[in-house]
Amino acid sequence: xxxxxxxxxxxxxxxxxxxxxxxxxxxxxxxxxxxxxxxxxxxxxxxxxxxxxxxxxxxxxxxxxxxxxxxxxxxxxxxxxxxxxxxxxxxxxxxxxxxxxxxxxxxxxxxxxxxxxxxxxxxxxxxxxxxxxxxxxxxxxxxxxxxxxxxxxxxxxxxxxxxxxxxxxxxxxxxxxxxxxxxxxxxxxxxxxxxxxxxxxxxxxxxxxxxxxxxxxxxxxxxxxxxxxxxxxxxxxxxxxxxxxxxxxxxxxxxxxxxxxxxxxxxxxxxxxxxxxxxxxxxxxxxxxxxxxxxxxxxxxxxxxxxxxxxxxxxxxxxxxxxxxxxxxxxxxxxxxxxxxxxxxxxx
Amino acid sequence: xxxxxxxxxxxxxxxxxxxxxxxxxxxxxxxxxxxxxxxxxxxxxxxxxxxxxxxxxxxxxxxxxxxxxxxxxxxxxxxxxxxxxxxxxxxxxxxxxxxxxxxxxxxxxxxxxxxxxxxxxxxxxxxxxxxxxxxxxxxxxxxxxxxxxxxxxxxxxxxxxxxxxxxxxxxxxxxxxxxxxxxxxxxxxxxxxxxxxxxxxxxxxxxxxxxxxxxxxxxxxxxxxxxxxxxxxxxxxxxxxxxxxxxxxxxxxxxxxxxxxxxxxxxxxxxxxxxxxxxxxxxxxxxxxxxxxxxxxxxxxxxxxxxxxxxxxxxxxxxxxxxxxxxxxxxxxxxxxxxxxxx
Numbered sequence: 001x002x003x004x005x006x007x008x009x010x011x012x013x014x015x016x017x018x019x020x021x022x023x024x025x026x027x028x029x030x031x032x033x034x035x036x037x038x039x040x041x042x043x044x045x046x047x048x049x050x051x052x053x054x055x056x057x058x059x060x061x062x063x064x065x066x067x068x069x070x071x072x073x074x075x076x077x078x079x080x081x082x083x084x085x086x087x088x089x090x091x092x093x094x095x096x097x098x099x100x101x102x103x104x105x106x107x108x109x110x111x112x113x114x115x116x117x118x119x120x121x122x123x124x125x126x127x128x129x130x131x132x133x134x135x136x137x138x139x140x141x142x143x144x145x146x147x148x149x150x151x152x153x154x155x156x157x158x159x160x161x162x163x164x165x166x167x168x169x170x171x172x173x174x175x176x177x178x179x180x181x182x183x184x185x186x187x188x189x190x191x192x193x194x195x196x197x198x199x200x201x202x203x204x205x206x207x208x209x210x211x212x213x214x215x216x217x218x219x220x221x222x223x224x225x226x227x228x229x230x231x232x233x234x235x236x237x238x239x240x241x242x243x244x245x246x247x248x249x250x251x252x253x254x255x256x257x258x259x260x261x262x263x264x265x266x267x268x269x270x271x272x273x274x275x276x277x278x279x280x281x282x283x284x285x286x287x288x289x290x291x292x293x294x295x296x297x298x299x300x301x302x303x304x305x306x307x308x309x310x311x312x313x314x315x316x317x318x319x320x321x322x323x324x325x326x327x328x329x330x331x332x333x334x335x336x337x338x339x340x341x342x343x344x345x346x347x348x
Numbered sequence: 349x350x351x352x353x354x355x356x357x358x359x360x361x362x363x364x365x366x367x368x369x370x371x372x373x374x375x376x377x378x379x380x381x382x383x384x385x386x387x388x389x390x391x392x393x394x395x396x397x398x399x400x401x402x403x404x405x406x407x408x409x410x411x412x413x414x415x416x417x418x419x420x421x422x423x424x425x426x427x428x429x430x431x432x433x434x435x436x437x438x439x440x441x442x443x444x445x446x447x448x449x450x451x452x453x454x455x456x457x458x459x460x461x462x463x464x465x466x467x468x469x470x471x472x473x474x475x476x477x478x479x480x481x482x483x484x485x486x487x488x489x490x491x492x493x494x495x496x497x498x499x500x501x502x503x504x505x506x507x508x509x510x511x512x513x514x515x516x517x518x519x520x521x522x523x524x525x526x527x528x529x530x531x532x533x534x535x536x537x538x539x540x541x542x543x544x545x546x547x548x549x550x551x552x553x554x555x556x557x558x559x560x561x562x563x564x565x566x567x568x569x570x571x572x573x574x575x576x577x578x579x580x581x582x583x584x585x586x587x588x589x590x591x592x593x594x595x596x597x598x599x600x601x602x603x604x605x606x607x608x609x610x611x612x613x614x615x616x617x618x619x620x621x622x623x624x625x626x627x628x629x630x631x632x633x634x635x636x637x638x639x640x641x642x643x644x645x646x647x648x649x650x651x652x653x654x655x656x657x658x659x660x661x662x663x664x665x666x667x668x669x670x671x672x673x674x675x676x677x678x679x680x681x682x683x684x685x686x687x688x689x690x691x
Contacts, residue, residue: 077580080511091462093474094443097661099508099516109510111663116577117437118632119586128471129439135580137657137665139511162445162454162504165494168484170445170456237427237480239460247484288463311482313463315443317456319482 003322006030006184007161007169010177014101014156016070017087017208020044022103022154027066027180027203034187035201045217046203048187054196060336061200061223062186063214063290064179064230065207068172069314071131071155073102080145082110082136084155088208092131094315099158100136104149109158110136159316167322168247174318176207178308178325179229185329186336195337197224207290214290218297225263225340226294226303227332232281234311234319242282245309247321250277251328252307256284258291260302263340267304270335276327281307306332349675350515350668352376353507353527357517360447360502362416362433363548366390369412373526373545378534389547391559396533396541402686404539407565407647408532408678409556409636410525410572411549414518415660417501419448419481422492426485428455429477430501434550438476440661446481449499455483505662513668520664521573522549524654528571528675535679538686549636553603556636560643567610567685568640568649569678573666574598575633576655587629589655592667594624595674598651600631603638607648613688614650617681624673628653652678 001009010030015023024044031038031048038048046066051057069088077083082102086092095112102108112134117125136155138145161171183201190199200221204213207230218226233239235246245252253267271278286292287305295303306328311319355376361369370392374384377394384394392412415434422428428448432438446455458481459474481501485491507517517523529543542563546555560568574596578587589596597614599606618625628651637649654674657665685691 079578079580081580083580089462091442091465091470093439093459093462096437096442097440097658097663098443099663109508109516111516111658111665113579113658113661113663113665114439115579115582116575116659117439118575119577119582126473128473133581137511137579139514139665141512144512159443159445164454164456164484166484166486166490170454170482170484233461233464235425236458236460236464237423237425238478239464243464248486311461312443312456312458313461315458315461317443317445317458317482319456319458319484321484 003181003326004163004169007177007181010180011161011171011173015067016154016156017067017206019154020067020205030184031187031201034191041220043213043216044205045213048201050190050199052197053194057196057198058224058341059198059221060225061202061218061221062183062227062229062332062336063202063204064183065176065213065290066180066203067205067208069208073149073151073153073155075151077135078142080138080140080142082138082149084131084134084136086131087154089314091314092129092134095134096129098316101156101158102136102149102153104153106148108138108148110138113137157316168319169322170317170319172316172318174310174320175231175313178231178310178320181325182229182329185326186333189330189333190337193337196339199336204290211290211293214293218294218301222298223301226301227336228289228291228303228305229328229332230289230307231310232307233313234309236311245279245281247309248323250279251331252279252281252309254281254283254287254305256282258283258287258295259304263302263304266340267335270338271331274334276331349527349531352530353523356523356526357507357519361412361414362500362502363413363551365500366412366547370545373530377530382533387558387562389555389558391547391555392545393559394533394543396543397536398540399536399538402539402691404686404691405565406539407542407544407560407563407568407640408529409544409546409568409570409640410529411522411546411555411636412526413547413550415550416503419495419497419499419501421497422488424488426487426491428481428483428495430481435660439473441479442474444662445504446501447504448481448483448501449495453483453494455481458482503662514665515668516663516665518662518664520656520666521659524573524666524671525571531675532679546636553636553639557639557643560640560647564644565647568637568647570635570637570649570651572635572651572653573656573659574628574653575659576657579657589626589628591655591657592670593626594670595677596626596628596653596655598628601633603634604641604649606650609689610648610650614681617684618677621680623677625677
């Protein structure tokens with residue numbers, strides 16, 4: 001399976017934050033054939049374990065969250081409509097005229113409509129629409145709809161990933177299935193490599209709300225080192241260039257207090273040796289990724305982060321380069337299969 | 349008819365670029381013997397079968413074009429700026445997938461992520477001039493290899509049958525009318541029937557004028573997709589039409605006033621045949637009837653529409669029963685039209 005197919009298949013899976021139970025088995029099926037053991041923990045984190053060759057192996061976790069932003073049904077409106085609230089950081093600007101799947105007793109397709117523009121008041125034309133003004137049109141009569149959908153059912157955007165020019169793809173949930181795809185590619189890389197240390201790839205839950213999956217899985221696994229793979233902002237017109245990273249111009253590696261400087265330097269060294277381009281991603285405080293939770297797990301975990309630039313985050317137009325995903329995977333695979341602990345401890 | 353409708357909506361035919369729709373209609377007419385021609389501006393005119401029992405000349409019209417975008421500038425970093433073709437609510441554009449130009453280069457309409465928007469930006473509607481299409485071009489030069497200014501941009505929105513007898517698609521306005529007329533062409537009429545699939549309705553009813561000038565009909569019936577605002581938070585008197593209540597008959601809109609005789613005949617036919625119908629309760633909008641009515645020495649016109657939610661968006665929705673009832677009503681009313689008009 002090529003990277004494009006892998007990414008498309010992963011993005012087709014729906015795991016609205018807090019409802020990863022819908023998807024855990026599907027994610028596990030990608031890890032299973034490439035691991036010594038693949039399992040799902042009580043929070044639906046999906047873990048793939050690959051045993052190291054060392055007699056005294058250390059433990060490395062590589063995380064990428066597999067939850068996605070979405071919505072939750074908050075009420076009914078007469079005429080086959082559903083009211084909604086957000087799950088995670090939804091931009092309502094990008095919801096109008098979207099297609100959705102409601103995960104009810106069965107999957108129910110719908111569209112997010114809005115009042116027609118000619119009926120909008122002046123204030124509504126200039127003010128961004130609020131989520132409580134939006135509704136899903138399911139096309140079902142009310143009584144039928146109530147049998148299919150309950151209040152509290154999660155909702156996913158329906159927007160299959162499309163192939164773009166220059167090796168790019170665009171669609172929903174690339175944040176962070178791009179990262180999960182990298183985990184799968186890392187496992188593939190590790191098939192033919194002798195790696196001394198035990199490696200756990202962890203597809204985590206509930207990153208989009210409070211990093212719950214990172215918190216619980218890092219506590220449970222007690223790693224000696226953590227590598228986080230997540231998307232960062234791609235270059236977009238009108239956006240602050242210091243916070244955005246061009247596509248296909250190198251893997252952004254995070255630098256800042258949340259990241260262990262020595263292990264991060266080692267990551268740059270590996271990149272240099274492997275001739276993989278990098279970019280420096282400056283995070284002076286909370287980077288908004290799982291690194292924030294993992295770093296302070298138990299007695300503290302040295303944490304590094306490799307990113308995949310993604311444009312238009314949290315919309316159905318999320319756009320990434322497949323080459324960036326592959327490069328991130330190769331970089332991290334080489335990094336974790338080396339004798340990473342020896343190098344850094346000598347410099348301590 | 350439903351499958352044809354779905355296929356028609358898959359075609360991209362923005363105003364001035366209707367050829368794919370025209371080709372499809374010609375190729376998919378059930379009766380290959382029907383005489384048809386394409387006029388100077390692209391209208392497709394098909395002559396229906398007649399038994400010659402009436403000297404009446406009837407034009408039924410539906411427009412082939414749809415709303416969309418047009419590339420008007422390529423930026424240094426290879427993004428495409430655009431104008432709208434026809435009326436589009438710019439609020440719906442962020443996050444949409446599109447197809448650009450003849451080669452249908454895939455693109456998305458982007459805006460900087462919510463994380464990077466300041467408070468004011470989060471709370472405001474993004475102006476059209478701040479939006480752009482991203483085709484993943486490396487830079488301007490690369491973009492110019494793929495697209496050019498003036499390229500048409502259509503929404504990438506596959507038809508979906510969903511809910512109870514609903515279809516979601518782009519361009520239901522007015523491929524719905526086109527699909528109904530294609531069915532009407534399977535029948536034999538007492539009068540001369542001219543089926544006119546018109547161009548450029550969305551930018552000012554331009555095709556219908558030329559078609560009517562050529563056909564010189566006695567009666568013009570326009571089949572449309574029309575606004576349906578029967579959605580939450582809209583006042584009852586503002587809804588225009590209600591989905592599922594049958595085709596709507598318009599008294600008047602901004603472009604034309606219905607001919608009273610035709611109006612009463614369609615109304616009586618619906619009542620007599622027990623076909624669901626509704627009156628369009630607002631007089632907003634306008635369509636080809638405006639130009640047909642004032643063509644030549646004047647033409648009696650009537651507009652019959654299928655209610656269409658989220659019209660002019662990639663997720664337009666209509667009720668398939670409304671469409672069936674529209675076909676039924678128009679067919680029944682037309683067959684008895686000579687009698688009703690004393691012709």
